Amino acid sequence: MQKTKRSGLPVSVDLKHDGHFVDLISSRSLGPRIRMIPIEKIDPNPHHARCELGNIEELQDSIRSKGILEPILVRARGSRFEIIAGERRYQASKNLGLKELPCIDMDVEDAEAMEIALIENLQRKDLDIFEEADGLQALADIHSYNHEQISGKLGKARSTVTEILAIARIPETARDLIREAGGFGRSTLIEIAKLKSEEDMVKLTKDIIDRRLTREDTRDLAKYLKGKTKKIKYYVYNFVPADTDKFRMRLEFKKQTVSKQEIIDILQEIIDNIRKAEGNPDLRN
Numbered sequence: 001m002q003k004t005k006r007s008g009l010p011v012s013v014d015l016k017h018d019g020h021f022v023d024l025i026s027s028r029s030l031g032p033r034i035r036m037i038p039i040e041k042i043d044p045n046p047h048h049a050r051c052e053l054g055n056i057e058e059l060q061d062s063i064r065s066k067g068i069l070e071p072i073l074v075r076a077r078g079s080r081f082e083i084i085a086g087e088r089r090y091q092a093s094k095n096l097g098l099k100e101l102p103c104i105d106m107d108v109e110d111a112e113a114m115e116i117a118l119i120e121n122l123q124r125k126d127l128d129i130f131e132e133a134d135g136l137q138a139l140a141d142i143h144s145y146n147h148e149q150i151s152g153k154l155g156k157a158r159s160t161v162t163e164i165l166a167i168a169r170i171p172e173t174a175r176d177l178i179r180e181a182g183g184f185g186r187s188t189l190i191e192i193a194k195l196k197s198e199e200d201m202v203k204l205t206k207d208i209i210d211r212r213l214t215r216e217d218t219r220d221l222a223k224y225l226k227g228k229t230k231k232i233k234y235y236v237y238n239f240v241p242a243d244t245d246k247f248r249m250r251l252e253f254k255k256q257t258v259s260k261q262e263i264i265d266i267l268q269e270i271i272d273n274i275r276k277a278e279g280n281p282d283l284r285n
Contacts, residue, residue, distance in 0.1 A: 034071060036100045037081055042074060042090060045083040045117055060092045068093065071102040073120070075113055081105070084113045085120035115143055122154060129189065130175050133168035136161060163190055171198040174205040181209045188215060191222045200225045212238035237263055 062069070072086030083090055084106060093101055108116065121127070122135045139145050139153070147165065151158040167189045170178075174192065178184050184192075188208065195201050204225060208218055217236045235253040251266060 033105045035103060035105065037074065037103045037105075038100050039090075039094060039098055041079070042072070042081050042083060042101065042103070043077070044090065045085075045087060056088050056092045056095070059088055060096055063089070063092055063098075064096060068102050071104045073106055073116065074103045075106050075108055082113075084108070085117050087121075111143065115139070118142075119153060128179075129164070129167060129183070129186065130170070133164050133170075136165050137168040140165065166190055166193040169193045170201055173198070174202045177202070177205050177209060184208065185215070188218055191218050194222060195225055211236060212240055214238060 068089060070086070070089070072089055073084040074081040074086075075084055081103065090101065106113075106116075118135050118139050122132060122139075127135070136150060136154075139150050140147075145153070147158050147161045150156075150165075151161045154161070163186060167186070170189065170193050178189075192201050192204050192208075195204060204218070204222060207213060207221060211217075213221065213236060217238070235258045237251045237253075237258070239249040239251075241247065251263065253262075
């Protein structure tokens with residue numbers, strides 16, 4: 001069997017510095033909870049808060065050069081160990097061929113283990129807004145925490161917790177559309193989440209994408225869908241090019257619904273009028 005360093009790295013991989021924190025921990029009398037555990041005896045957490053691990057290449061590079069800088073939290077399950085928190089570190093280490101990992105072995109029940117896993121994952125910087133919303137919702141559902149309690153555990157403002165929990169209502173169909181569009185701002189997501197039916201949430205999401213609605217336009221349409229206003233003042237179509245510094249175009253129609261063909265016809269009319277312009281071909285104000 002290939003020997004490994006106490007950092008968990010194979011002997012063929014060198015650290016940038018010799019004094020790895022695991023060696024320091026192991027040399028101190030901090031009890032038996034902090035120890036190296038063979039990676040083959042560690043199992044993933046079945047109640048993982050993240051939908052996917054995401055890109056872990058940077059994490060692998062860090063582990064390759066510096067080792068595991070933060071122990072994985074585990075608990076004993078018979079002769080094996082279940083990850084409480086540290087799924088990405090575990091997978092990155094496994095990809096690198098590490099044979100053992102620095103772990104903190106915790107004696108906790110299911111509820112506490114799940115809470116620790118959720119909170120640890122919610123502190124990550126690379127969670128998208130929906131993963132964060134689902135994690136907060138899990139804390140609320142599983143542990144019956146109110147917004148104030150979640151706020152205290154995560155160090156987030158209560159108003160922020162309330163807003164993010166509202167976003168958890170957005171259905172997966174709308175979420176997929178939002179992700180494909182590159183994401184929306186939080187205020188726009190909240191407007192979507194305020195709608196009562198999933199059908200209306202999906203409709204508003206599609207309109208925001210297809211018509212490039214501004215925040216104000218989104219709010220007006222949301223009010224209409226919620227029944228707070230009897231009619232929409234006008235149909236809006238916004239065009240924002242990739243290079244947003246060049247220009248923006250906004251078309252307002254004096255009716256509530258407009259077909260794609262009508263928009264095309266209007267644009268063609270604008271083009272025809274420009275081509276017919278007399279005098280200097282350079283248009284000026």
